[in-house]
Amino acid sequence: MTLKEIVDKLGATVGLGSDKLDMEVEQCFASDLMSDVLTLKDTPVLVTGLCNVQTIRTCDMANLDVVIFVRGKRPTEDMVELADENGMVLICTQYSMFKTCGILYQAGMKPLY
Numbered sequence: 001m002t003l004k005e006i007v008d009k010l011g012a013t014v015g016l017g018s019d020k021l022d023m024e025v026e027q028c029f030a031s032d033l034m035s036d037v038l039t040l041k042d043t044p045v046l047v048t049g050l051c052n053v054q055t056i057r058t059c060d061m062a063n064l065d066v067v068i069f070v071r072g073k074r075p076t077e078d079m080v081e082l083a084d085e086n087g088m089v090l091i092c093t094q095y096s097m098f099k100t101c102g103i104l105y106q107a108g109m110k111p112l113y
Helices: 003-010 052-059 078-087 096-105
Strands: 013-016 027-030 045-048 066-069 089-092
Touching: 003 066, 003 089, 013 078, 027 096, 045 052, 045 096, 052 066, 052 078, 078 089
Parallel strands: 027 045, 045 066, 066 089
Antiparallel strands: 013 089
16 A cells, blocks of 8 residues: 555555655554563554654664654644654555554555554
8 A cells, every 4th residue: 555545545644755645555563552562573654643743763773764643733843843854754644553554454454563
């Protein structure tokens, strides 16, 4: 599934990385616990409601390229700047984490675990 398809299915907006929407992704992980994110072995899409600069730093350490913020959360300028330095894509949706994951799963996104 491409990031463009994800954005469309979630009625989302792209906060950063609109030039990378043709990127193909297959797996997704949802968490608000950054300690869990640090245990990831692959590079899935992260779905989270935790919207602060530590989220971006954690994703950088875990080599994650795509973050979907749920519940209408919007990244701050500091977050966007740091994510841009690390080549990340930031997507924002109004949906809850539960609904976001359900939509992605139904569309064929595979869970990491």
